[in-house]
Amino acid sequence: MSINQTIYIPLFAVSVIFFCYSCYQRLQLISLGADENRSDRPIERLAGMFSYAFGQKRVVKRPFGINHFVLFWAFMFLLLANGEFLIEGLFPSVSLALLPDPLHHVLAFIFDMVSLLALVAVVVALSRRLLFPPSYLSNEYTSARSGEGLLILAMIAFLMIAFFLLHGALIGLGDSAAYRPISAIFASLLAGQSTAALQSSATIAWWVHAVVLLVFINLLPRSKHMHILTAIPNTYLRSLDKPNIIPRESFAKGKRFGVGVVEQFSWKDLLDSLTCTECGRCQDLCPAYNTDKPLNPRRIVHDIKANLLQNGPALKNGEGKTLPMIDLAQNEGTCSEEALWACTTCGACVNVCPVLIEQMPKIVKMRRHLVQEKSEFPEELLNLFENMEQRSNPWGIAPSDRGKWSTQLGERPFEADKTEYLFFVGCAGAFDTRAKQVSVAVATIMDLAGVSWGMLGKEELCCGDSLRRLGNEYVFDKMAKQNVEMFIEKGVRKVVTACPHCFSTLKNDYRQYGLELQVIHHSELIETLITGNKLKLPKTTDMGKLLFHDSCYLGRHNEIYDTPRNLIKAATGSKPAEFERNRENGFCCGAGGGRMWMEELNGSRINQNRVAEALKQKPDTLCVSCPYCMTMMEDGLKELNAPGVQVKDVAEVVAEALRL
Amino acid sequence: MLVISCIKQVPDTTQVQIDPETNTLIREGIPFIVNPYDTHALEEGLSLKDRFGLRPVALSMGPPNAEATLRKACALGVDDAILLSDRCFGGADTLATSRVLASAIEKLAEQEELGIVFCGKQTIDGDTAQVGPGIASRLGLQQLTLVDRIVHLDLEKKRIRVRRKLEGRHEIVEAPLPVMITVVRELNRPRYPTVPMRLEAEDVMVKTWDNSVLGLDVETVGLKGSPTWVSKIFSPERDQGEIIGDGINDPEGTANLLIEKLLSKDLLAI
Numbered sequence A: 001m002s003i004n005q006t007i008y009i010p011l012f013a014v015s016v017i018f019f020c021y022s023c024y025q026r027l028q029l030i031s032l033g034a035d036e037n038r039s040d041r042p043i044e045r046l047a048g049m050f051s052y053a054f055g056q057k058r059v060v061k062r063p064f065g066i067n068h069f070v071l072f073w074a075f076m077f078l079l080l081a082n083g084e085f086l087i088e089g090l091f092p093s094v095s096l097a098l099l100p101d102p103l104h105h106v107l108a109f110i111f112d113m114v115s116l117l118a119l120v121a122v123v124v125a126l127s128r129r130l131l132f133p134p135s136y137l138s139n140e141y142t143s144a145r146s147g148e149g150l151l152i153l154a155m156i157a158f159l160m161i162a163f164f165l166l167h168g169a170l171i172g173l174g175d176s177a178a179y180r181p182i183s184a185i186f187a188s189l190l191a192g193q194s195t196a197a198l199q200s201s202a203t204i205a206w207w208v209h210a211v212v213l214l215v216f217i218n219l220l221p222r223s224k225h226m227h228i229l230t231a232i233p234n235t236y237l238r239s240l241d242k243p244n245i246i247p248r249e250s251f252a253k254g255k256r257f258g259v260g261v262v263e264q265f266s267w268k269d270l271l272d273s274l275t276c277t278e279c280g281r282c283q284d285l286c287p288a289y290n291t292d293k294p295l296n297p298r299r300i301v302h303d304i305k306a307n308l309l310q311n312g313p314a315l316k317n318g319e320g321k322t323l324p325m326i327d328l329a330q331n332e333g334t335c336s337e338e339a340l341w342a343c344t345t346c347g348a349c350v351n352v353c354p355v356l357i358e359q360m361p362k363i364v365k366m367r368r369h370l371v372q373e374k375s376e377f378p379e380e381l382l383n384l385f386e387n388m389e390q391r392s393n394p395w396g397i398a399p400s401d402r403g404k405w406s407t408q409l410g411e412r413p414f415e416a417d418k419t420e421y422l423f424f425v426g427c428a429g430a431f432d433t434r435a436k437q438v439s440v441a442v443a444t445i446m447d448l449a450g451v452s453w454g455m456l457g458k459e460e461l462c463c464g465d466s467l468r469r470l471g472n473e474y475v476f477d478k479m480a481k482q483n484v485e486m487f488i489e490k491g492v493r494k495v496v497t498a499c500p501h502c503f504s505t506l507k508n509d510y511r512q513y514g515l516e517l518q519v520i521h522h523s524e525l526i527e528t529l530i531t532g533n534k535l536k537l538p539k540t541t542d543m544g545k546l547l548f549h550d551s552c553y554l555g556r557h558n559e560i561y562d563t564p565r566n567l568i569k570a571a572t573g574s575k576p577a578e579f580e581r582n583r584e585n586g587f588c589c590g591a592g593g594g595r596m597w598m599e600e601l602n603g604s605r606i607n608q609n610r611v612a613e614a615l616k617q618k619p620d621t622l623c624v625s626c627p628y629c630m631t632m633m634e635d636g637l638k639e640l641n642a643p644g645v646q647v648k649d650v651a652e653v654v655a656e657a658l659r660l
Numbered sequence B: 001m002l003v004i005s006c007i008k009q010v011p012d013t014t015q016v017q018i019d020p021e022t023n024t025l026i027r028e029g030i031p032f033i034v035n036p037y038d039t040h041a042l043e044e045g046l047s048l049k050d051r052f053g054l055r056p057v058a059l060s061m062g063p064p065n066a067e068a069t070l071r072k073a074c075a076l077g078v079d080d081a082i083l084l085s086d087r088c089f090g091g092a093d094t095l096a097t098s099r100v101l102a103s104a105i106e107k108l109a110e111q112e113e114l115g116i117v118f119c120g121k122q123t124i125d126g127d128t129a130q131v132g133p134g135i136a137s138r139l140g141l142q143q144l145t146l147v148d149r150i151v152h153l154d155l156e157k158k159r160i161r162v163r164r165k166l167e168g169r170h171e172i173v174e175a176p177l178p179v180m181i182t183v184v185r186e187l188n189r190p191r192y193p194t195v196p197m198r199l200e201a202e203d204v205m206v207k208t209w210d211n212s213v214l215g216l217d218v219e220t221v222g223l224k225g226s227p228t229w230v231s232k233i234f235s236p237e238r239d240q241g242e243i244i245g246d247g248i249n250d251p252e253g254t255a256n257l258l259i260e261k262l263l264s265k266d267l268l269a270i
């Protein structure tokens, strides 16, 4: 078989040039984005890249992920095979056959087997798409383009079949069949054909393979299969911070705040948008999407991409934009304000994305723009913002009342040399009737175990969590600086919090202000007290069937899943029952991201969705680890009329076991 | 045409406590805020700028640190902010306060036609609700108090029609400009300053006028010009409350306790 090079070489050259041009165009679009440093800690980045990209760590968490794993690795091997194929077309004498025999034979065997695996994986993927697609695979944008997915799969199938036919024909023409068992089967299908017929079969198979391969390569940068090119670098360039930590803003005149137009996103945000595989996993877990809010994290990513593709060329030439990034109504390429306000910053999307796209930070960046540059936000938030700024708590209660919950405990001031822990009570723990009981439980447990602790009392300020997630970075920045200054001045080093939001803010967000504190959630403290034998539980308590609800800010944002469960086991004698959606896949209570202070006007209620899930198991107790979850679960139980179920914080469960 | 909003810096009264020994307000460490009603007076001035192109000015009498209040007004978009501050203005009662404010308004009106003076319904510290009407009578302006809606503003005919919020009823009244209007909270929703506006306001010069500008007789302003004074401030005696039962874990038992308690005090008849 010989290849007509006068046709192949120009075809190859045009394809390569066109491919490079497409990639260059995409890179140019990405470079429109704002600066962001993603090259620090290279070892950590490499390690992550190996496990997320090459190990497909997140991909394989879903059953069909295994299929993708097979395809991914088949691609890796076939990269070599196809590289050889394309080069051999240019220089017929250059091929892997030049390698020493055993190695060449092993490679031939591997390529044959891997091609078969790829073919099987493609058939499985095709059947899934056509016969039993999961609901999250499509939405109104992607189903319009589902033909693209099918086309790509079909092309891969064609490539494999052409590969086998080619080698089958070559075997018929005298190649050895020993190392190509699958091609040998194809050879037997061709058996009996004349040499000339075999020659032309081989030539046809070769050309089909070549043309499909070149078209495939050129489709990549122009479709969602761009991820084949960008996913691996994207995992390397992932955020090494906690998922909800976004770079600070600097407040100087003439600066812009947040993201109101596409080029204000960082280059990494833009790369993310081109990397989305449209797998739909984020949509599947999103509490807002699942309760019919106008938010879908995947759509946010998609809209950024669509906006970039539409506005990018004009931007590159320094012309104006035509498509708004944020508007009242949602359109392809434009996010609606309503969608942006629906996010609870639960982090499920960020946590599940197989290619490490950071959806939620993009939402918060756009909120920053709305609050700080446009003063556009749901009207309930005006009160919250004023209360936070003037009285440093969300309810606007007099700061002088902050210490009132603890009057029975006597004066418990924090003094740097005398007290080990600062108990950072938090606004809920100090002002919310129900959460105050949890504060008392935590304080009592610490006293029983002989922990040395103190509080800031009236001087304690709000940590600013809600403000930051709502995009009011300016006021958050002021509050964070005040807090950091106070912690340093008072010599605080170790902090216990009774709220995952204070916990995460003090621990992760304040690090951006140069404050390294040892912050622990009360469940962590209690666990160390029990394992260190400082706290002995005289008996176990019976709380009936107890179901544990993961707080997003303790779980997904800080990866504390086992600690509260261990405490429950210690206090009740048995492990808690689990929600259907638990741990990493847990479902938000609906209060995070400042949603606690907003009306829930669209769709159904997130807390009711979660409580309904709990009630299926007929629990007696719902155990939480967060004051917001407490409020949302209690409200949900009332709204769904389930009076028999009690909601307890994990500290209260332990306190119950301590009660003699 | 000028629209002037009078705003007062007040101590955040939710946090004010009374010193039980001296019977005076403990003011240390208490944050100052803009009198809540005045934020609505300010907003209305700003919205008339947006809707009719009037020129909003914020006016405040107070000590030098009241500048912060006016700076906030600047961040929200007033064209001018003037602080009336002079040692001799200190210790003013409502009469002396309105005299100083009226004189400043008069001065502003020399430069540009006066349309509306907005005041809050009352303050949260003094609570007298007298300053607005005091200004109006001193300047001979029409006064429309307790306004919760501006129904119609006709700049050609120079007339305004407003709705007053009274106990159990509303009243629609019309008056010729210029007028003094005191506002209630239902009138509008105050805007929230954008960050660029806040940063802009950081180095805006708030004008300070002292008595050399106003030229008032020192005997008529401040403490000297105040016929009323506060002789005593105290919290009325109240019985100490108590918490009974555990309402969260035992609502029924707690309700029973409460009923018993009320019965025993003869506060509930069966």
Ligand SMILES: Cc1cc2nc3c(=O)[nH]c(=O)nc-3n(C[C@H](O)[C@H](O)[C@H](O)COP(=O)(O)OP(=O)(O)OC[C@H]3O[C@@H](n4cnc5c(N)ncnc54)[C@H](O)[C@@H]3O)c2cc1C
Pocket: B006, B007, B008, B009, B035, B037, B038, B041, B059, B060, B061, B062, B090, B091, B092, B093, B094, B095, B097, B101, B118, B119, B120, B121, B122, B123, B125, B126, B127, B128, B129, B130, B131, B132, B226, B228, B229, B230
């Ligand atoms: C003897 C005496 C001494 C006093 N000494 C002091 C003192 O040393 N320091 C002190 O802070 N207070 C002092 N006060 C209180 C002071 O008189 C009143 O706060 C002031 O006169 C305004 O009255 P009001 O607060 O009841 O306002 P209201 O009549 O309830 O206010 C209505 C509206 O008038 C406008 N307004 C009122 N005051 C001002 C202002 N200053 N600037 C701009 N607009 C305004 C606002 O729009 C306000 O909403 C004293 C009062 C007396 C009687």
Ligand code: SF4
Pocket: A282, A285, A286, A287, A288, A289, A295, A296, A297, A342, A343, A344, A345, A346, A347, A348, A349, A350, A359, A360
């Ligand atoms: S953070 Fe949670 S609520 Fe927000 S988009 Fe992601 S999954 Fe949805």
Ligand code: SF4
Pocket: A275, A276, A277, A278, A279, A280, A281, A282, A283, A297, A298, A301, A352, A353, A354, A355, A356, A357, A359
């Ligand atoms: S953002 Fe990530 S999880 Fe969501 S659809 Fe795209 S690739 Fe999948």
